[in-house]
Amino acid sequence: MIQKKICMLGGFGVGKTSLVSRFVHSIFSDTYLTTIGVKIDKKTVDLGRERVDLILWDIHGEDDFQKVRMSYLRGSSGYLLVADGTRRASLDVALELHEQARLTVGHVPAILAINKADLASTWDIDPVALQALDLPVVRTSAKTGSEVEETFASLARAMNVT
Amino acid sequence: MAETRSGPDRGGAAPAVLTSDRAADGWRGVDDDDALAELRTLLIGQERDQLASILERLDDPAARRREVADVLPHVLLEHAADPRFMHALTPPIERAITASVRRNPAPLADALFPVMGPAIRKAVAAALSGMVETLNRALEQSLSWRSIAWRLEALRTGKSFAEVMLLHTLVYRVEQVFLIDRTSGLLLQHVTQGPAEVSDADMVSGMLTAIRDFVKDSFRGTDNDSLEAVKVGELSLWIEQGPRAVLAAVMRGSAPRAFRTTLQTALERIHLEFADELARFRDDASVFEGARPTLESCLHTELQTPAAKGHRTLWIALGVGALAFAVWAGLALRERSRWNSYLEALRSEPGIVVVSSGRRNGRHAVSGLRDPLARDPASLLSASGLGPADVDATWEPFYAASPALALARARQVLQPPDGVALALNHGVLSASGAAPLSWLESASRLAALIPGVSAFDGSTAAEAAVRAAIARLEGLTPLFVKGQATLAPGQDDVLRELVVRAAEMQRTAAAVGRRFRVEVIGHTDADGVPESNLPLSRARAALVHAALQRVAGDRFEILELGVGSNDPVVQSDSETDKQRNRRVTVRVTQVP
Numbered sequence: 001m002i003q004k005k006i007c008m009l010g011g012f013g014v015g016k017t018s019l020v021s022r023f024v025h026s027i028f029s030d031t032y033l034t035t036i037g038v039k040i041d042k043k044t045v046d047l048g049r050e051r052v053d054l055i056l057w058d059i060h061g062e063d064d065f066q067k068v069r070m071s072y073l074r075g076s077s078g079y080l081l082v083a084d085g086t087r088r089a090s091l092d093v094a095l096e097l098h099e100q101a102r103l104t105v106g107h108v109p110a111i112l113a114i115n116k117a118d119l120a121s122t123w124d125i126d127p128v129a130l131q132a133l134d135l136p137v138v139r140t141s142a143k144t145g146s147e148v149e150e151t152f153a154s155l156a157r158a159m160n161v162t
Numbered sequence: 163m164a165e166t167r168s169g170p171d172r173g174g175a176a177p178a179v180l181t182s183d184r185a186a187d188g189w190r191g192v193d194d195d196d197a198l199a200e201l202r203t204l205l206i207g208q209e210r211d212q213l214a215s216i217l218e219r220l221d222d223p224a225a226r227r228r229e230v231a232d233v234l235p236h237v238l239l240e241h242a243a244d245p246r247f248m249h250a251l252t253p254p255i256e257r258a259i260t261a262s263v264r265r266n267p268a269p270l271a272d273a274l275f276p277v278m279g280p281a282i283r284k285a286v287a288a289a290l291s292g293m294v295e296t297l298n299r300a301l302e303q304s305l306s307w308r309s310i311a312w313r314l315e316a317l318r319t320g321k322s323f324a325e326v327m328l329l330h331t332l333v334y335r336v337e338q339v340f341l342i343d344r345t346s347g348l349l350l351q352h353v354t355q356g357p358a359e360v361s362d363a364d365m366v367s368g369m370l371t372a373i374r375d376f377v378k379d380s381f382r383g384t385d386n387d388s389l390e391a392v393k394v395g396e397l398s399l400w401i402e403q404g405p406r407a408v409l410a411a412v413m414r415g416s417a418p419r420a421f422r423t424t425l426q427t428a429l430e431r432i433h434l435e436f437a438d439e440l441a442r443f444r445d446d447a448s449v450f451e452g453a454r455p456t457l458e459s460c461l462h463t464e465l466q467t468p469a470a471k472g473h474r475t476l477w478i479a480l481g482v483g484a485l486a487f488a489v490w491a492g493l494a495l496r497e498r499s500r501w502n503s504y505l506e507a508l509r510s511e512p513g514i515v516v517v518s519s520g521r522r523n524g525r526h527a528v529s530g531l532r533d534p535l536a537r538d539p540a541s542l543l544s545a546s547g548l549g550p551a552d553v554d555a556t557w558e559p560f561y562a563a564s565p566a567l568a569l570a571r572a573r574q575v576l577q578p579p580d581g582v583a584l585a586l587n588h589g590v591l592s593a594s595g596a597a598p599l600s601w602l603e604s605a606s607r608l609a610a611l612i613p614g615v616s617a618f619d620g621s622t623a624a625e626a627a628v629r630a631a632i633a634r635l636e637g638l639t640p641l642f643v644k645g646q647a648t649l650a651p652g653q654d655d656v657l658r659e660l661v662v663r664a665a666e667m668q669r670t671a672a673a674v675g676r677r678f679r680v681e682v683i684g685h686t687d688a689d690g691v692p693e694s695n696l697p698l699s700r701a702r703a704a705l706v707h708a709a710l711q712r713v714a715g716d717r718f719e720i721l722e723l724g725v726g727s728n729d730p731v732v733q734s735d736s737e738t739d740k741q742r743n744r745r746v747t748v749r750v751t752q753v754p
Contacts, residue, residue: 002445003364005346027361028369036376040368052445055348055368071375075346077445159445 003053004159007073009101010082011093012061015115019082019142023149024056033060038072045156052156068097070104077159078109080151085114085139088124098135109158110135113151117141306476328356333464334415339457340367341432341450342408343443347371350407350443350450355461370410374401404429406440411460421462428456501526504546504553511537513562525554532557535570561613568614575612576605582623589616593623596630599666599673624674631667632750635680638663640706642744645690647701650741657709660748664710664718667750671717677753679719682707685747687740688727700724706746719753 008016017030017039024041032039037060045052059072073079079101083094094112101110114125117139130137136154140147202210219225241247263270309327316326328335340363341351349367377389392399400417402409402425409429411421432453433440439449501519505528508516513536519528526548532539539557540550561571569586578584582595591609593602602620609618638660641650649657664680671678684703686695700722707722714720730743 001448003348003447004445005348005368025362025365027365032369036373038369038372038376040365040372042362042365053364055346055364057347057368057372069375069379071379072372074375075343075348077346 001053002050002160003055004077004156005055005057005075006155006159007057007059007076007079007101008082009059009068009073009079009094009097010061011084011087011090011097014061014082014084014087014090014094015142016061016082017058019113019115019140019148020056020058021142022145023152033058037069043152045152047153047156047160052160054152054156068100070100073101073104076101076105076108078111078155079105080155081110081112081135082140083112083114083125085116085123085125086119091125091129095133109155111151111155111158112137113140113147114138115140115142117146118143307479328465329414331466332415333466334413334417334421335463336411336413336417336421336461338363338412339460340370340408340410340412341453341457342367342371342410343440344403344406344408348443348445348447350447351453351457353454353457353461355458355463367410370399370401371408374408400425402426402429404433406443407432409457409460415464417462417464424460424462428460431456500547504542504548507542507546508539511539511542512564513537513567514539514557515560515562522554526552527554527556529556530558531560533562533567534559535567535574536562563614565614568612572609572612572615575608576601578605586615589614590619591615591617592619594626595623596626597623599624599627599670602627602673621674624670628667628670628674628676631663631670632678635660635663635667635750636748639745639747641741642702642746644687644740644744645698647684647698647705649705650744657706660706661709661713665713668713668715668717672715677717677719679721679751679753680710680714681721681723681749681751682710683729683747683749684722684724685729685743685745686727687743688730688733689740690727692726695726696724698724699726702744702746706748 008020010016017033020041020043024043026039026041028039028041030039039058041056041058043054043056045054057072057076059068061068081094081098084090091114098110098112112130112133112135114130114137118141120139138147138151138154140151142148219229238247259270308330312326312330313323315321316323319326335356337356338352338354340349342348343350347368347370349364352363352367373392374389378387388401388403390401392401396414398413398416400411400413400422402411402422407429409425409432411425435456436450436453443449504526505516505519508514508528508530513533515531516528517530519526521527528539539555543550543553561567565586568589569584569591572584572586572591576584578593578595579597579601582593582597582601585592585594591612593605597605597620602623606618606620609615638656640653640656640660642648642653643650667678682703684699684701684706686699686702690698701724703722703724707720710718710720727743731745732739732742734740
């Protein structure tokens, strides 16, 4: 069985945890996030030829009180950046985390998920700005579950190729 | 020759030049191969021979084999401890043995035969001794107080007895060992033993790594300082960190410090055996399957060695138990015999009927019927050695018809006067002794109402009463004045008493249904002549007769006699004695 460590990064309140909660196998409480700043879940992805266990490190969102511990990123094969489509600032945080993550783990596969796709009418993010970014962008919704499975699958595929 | 010999005397340099020139002429100019060969032989002949000999040895495989054969045993002996030799020799030897067995197992079997017998015997002996040990332990566990407590605990907590026993005798048990990639926290290998609750090991491994990072970051540890142990109640987690992998052991109980060394050794071995795999590891942990035996060697379990005093304690407990039982049995037996004797006493007691007996609330219990006049059952207790607190008694009152109780009841009801005794014979209550008439009357009326009494016989008492009345009547003797039929001074009272007694006598006679003759006899003293004394005595009798006549009913027949001085009380001339003779006496006889 192949297993990969991936991290979930994003600002405070962008919906990282709720984005995956329906799709992962979890044995730890959400309170771990606010206490030690990370919670481990597992997501098995079927890539056709083989199955990959993604060991998912859900890292506490960055806010004024708690900085993301970059040491949690070590050994990651990839990471998922999450931003809130209705808050422009959360995209900046995600991109800043992207920069920091690259310093820690190098150029590993990463995907930017713009969450709250169900609220697309109230989005605060310019689609053109997203096209200019150097990483794949998906629009997800924690509420409807749209694109979540696909995002994990494509991240797993990208990691398996490298 | 002389010149040549003197050459050196002239200077050191000149002959050398000369020699050089001559030599040059010789190499170039003198074409003499023999000479050259001779020179060669002279100069390097010995070395050439040696070279030829070496070349011959190198080219000759047989010679080289001989030489290697000479040195190889020495090399192996001198470098036996060098691990490189072991590594180098192990694979071919293993393959050789495998090939040998495949080709023909017989030679190896023959070779091993002498060692297999002892090995098998040893294994069987070890297994047997293990079994005996298990049996001993099982026996001890199943008999000790401790095991009873454990069984209760097992019942209470719903765990199996084996589990409870293990938890109590466990010094420590390593339940899980994780081998974790140091960088990514991915699980490389995981082994367990016992009833460990295994959560998803992949996630536990990740979380463990996160917690280590968290602790290190939070308390500013350097890269070499890391979390080494976590303790949660009975469970503890020991972490050993290597350059590329981390070993985490989850154990119950407290392991000795030496176990840390076990973990370190295991981790070092894994780093040694899987150096390349660890360096290359990215996502496929299947290559670490081979590390399982090493990890499993860390799954230690240590139980408390059973103390030798176990059996002694058991025997002491058994002895105390037997003694306690004997004492208890003795006490119970004594108690039982006391109780039985008490019951026997109750049963033989008149007026008490035991209906049921047994035990109630840890005390003896007895219930039945009791006549109010029967003895108090509690008064029989002390004779049996029991106390009032030992017995719970319930008595219903009843009238017992037994003679003793009926007699007692008759005494209580009839209250016989002093001197009167009651007896009961076949239901007939009889009274003896002089009883007042009034009592006899009421007794004959009440007696038949007393349970256990069918009739009353008062005749004896009545007879006695009559005799007593007669005696009292006959005891009264009124005295008279000298020569007259007049009562002496103070004798009025005697006569009055005589009348009262006569009346009483009359009533008694009526009660018993008899008739009496009362003879009233007058007397005189011896003074005077009989002709005057006889009429005087008769007059005195008449006086008394007249007094009695008033109370005499149909039961008396009164006769009046005068005997003069013929029947004196005393024969004397003193005035006092004469006065005693001047009297009237009364004699009562029954008329048939």
